[in-house]
Every structure is written in C-alpha cells, then in structure tokens.
Amino acid sequence: MTGFADAVDPPFTRSELLVDGPNEQTVELFRASGCRRYAELGVYQGDTAERIADHLAGDGEIHLFDYEDRVSAVAERLRARGHANVVAHPNTWRTFDSYNWSLMALLRRGGAPPFDYVFIDGAHTWAFDALAFLLVDRLLAPGGYVDFDDYHWTLAASPSMSPEAFPPTRRLYTDEQIDAPQVALVVDLLVRPDDRYEELVENKLFRKRPEAR
Numbered sequence: 001m002t003g004f005a006d007a008v009d010p011p012f013t014r015s016e017l018l019v020d021g022p023n024e025q026t027v028e029l030f031r032a033s034g035c036r037r038y039a040e041l042g043v044y045q046g047d048t049a050e051r052i053a054d055h056l057a058g059d060g061e062i063h064l065f066d067y068e069d070r071v072s073a074v075a076e077r078l079r080a081r082g083h084a085n086v087v088a089h090p091n092t093w094r095t096f097d098s099y100n101w102s103l104m105a106l107l108r109r110g111g112a113p114p115f116d117y118v119f120i121d122g123a124h125t126w127a128f129d130a131l132a133f134l135l136v137d138r139l140l141a142p143g144g145y146v147d148f149d150d151y152h153w154t155l156a157a158s159p160s161m162s163p164e165a166f167p168p169t170r171r172l173y174t175d176e177q178i179d180a181p182q183v184a185l186v187v188d189l190l191v192r193p194d195d196r197y198e199e200l201v202e203n204k205l206f207r208k209r210p211e212a213r
C-alpha cells in the first residue's frame with residue numbers, strides 16, 4: 001500500500017547529482033578563516049565536508065545537514081576516517097521537511113551561537129534558503145562567515161532539477177520561480193543589504209561583523 005508520505009512529492013531529486021568533488025573555493029576560504037565550528041547545509045556525498053574535517057583534524061565541530069540517508073552516509077564516511085567531531089542533523093524526504101527544521105531545533109535549544117562558518121549548499125530555492133539564511137543568522141557567532149554556493153544557479157538550467165530531469169519541479173514551482181536565480185535573490189535581498197554583513201568574496205562569502213549581534 002502507498003502511504004501518504006509516498007504520495008506527495010519530495011522537493012528534491014533522489015537521483016545522482018552532478019557534484020564534481022569538493023568545493024575547492026569553500027575549502028580554501030574555510031582554511032583561511034581560522035574557524036573551528038563548521039556547518040554545511042546540503043552535504044550530498046560529503047566531498048567538501050571530508051576536506052573540512054581533514055583540515056580540522058579532530059579539532060572543533062562539523063555539523064552536517066541533509067536528508068537522513070545522505071547525512072548518515074556522510075557521517076559514517078567521516079567517522080570511518082577517524083573524525084569523531086561530526087554531528088549529523090538528518091531530516092526526512094517529506095515535502096516541507098528540510099534543514100530548516102533541524103536549525104529550529106538548535107535555536108530552541110538556546111545558548112551561545114554554535115557556528116562560526118556555515119556553507120549553504122542545499123535546495124538553492126527561496127522557499128528553503130531564505131528561511132535557512134535567517135535561521136543561520138541567529139546561529140552564527142559575531143565575526144562568523146556565511147558562504148553561498150552557486151549564486152547564478154536556476155532550476156531551469158539544472159541538469160538534475162530542471163522539469164525535464166525532475167518532473168515534480170513543474171508542480172512545485174511556478175515558471176517564474178523555475179527561471180529565477182534564487183540563491184541570488186537570497187543574497188541580494190537578505191544578505192547584501194544587511195549592514196551587519198560585509199561581502200568578502202563577491203556573491204559568495206559574507207562575514208557577520210564582529211560587533212554585530
């Protein structure tokens with residue numbers, strides 16, 4: 001019998017993605033930052049997370065956010081390499097579930113902001129990532145960094161998320177949303193105009209000013 005959860009669209013493809021190894025720019029920027037408390041929203045197979053973990057060499061914390069099967073495979077991959085400083089934050093494939101729910105749980109826990117470098121590389125859509133940035137902002141220590149992947153990305157041009165490759169995209173998003181660079185909307189409308197953030201790498205890396213709250 002098909003359960004309700006199987007009858008609704010997952011908002012993201014379960015198929016293989018065209019992710020070509022680690023994001024070298026992010027790895028380099030993280031190294032240069034000197035940060036120790038890293039979070040990655042959308043880890044896929046963990047190529048970037050593994051390089052970050054190798055760099056940290058057991059120091060600090062690595063927080064991984066993704067669908068439960070993906071995040072547990074990556075946590076296992078890093079632990080098998082000897083990295084014990086990994087914290088997995090899984091979510092289900094239900095339509096409205098995402099790393100935003102896991103971020104809510106961290107916010108609810110309270111205490112000092114837990115992250116000083118967050119790489120946002122998940123859904124790449126306003127519906128998920130506008131809220132993701134606003135939550136990350138609350139969880140990012142002053143002086144911390146937020147790093148965005150793929151400023152120019154669109155659903156229309158994505159080899160894995162275009163309506164041709166992944167038909168649910170046509171039901172989940174309007175034509176305007178399919179054509180819009182949605183990471184750019186998050187950066188242009190929420191991050192860049194915020195005086196508490198300084199743009200260090202155009203369209204990608206922003207630093208929350210040390211005096212910001």
Ligand SMILES: C[S@@+](CC[C@H](N)C(=O)[O-])C[C@H]1O[C@@H](n2cnc3c(N)ncnc32)[C@H](O)[C@@H]1O
Binds near residue numbers: 017043
């Ligand atoms: C481009 S891949 C990440 C690549 C990875 N950061 C790297 O550098 O190797 C995007 C990831 O975001 C995840 N993602 C997309 N929507 C999500 C959602 N609603 N909840 C959790 N993860 C999501 C996907 O499962 C996928 O693994």
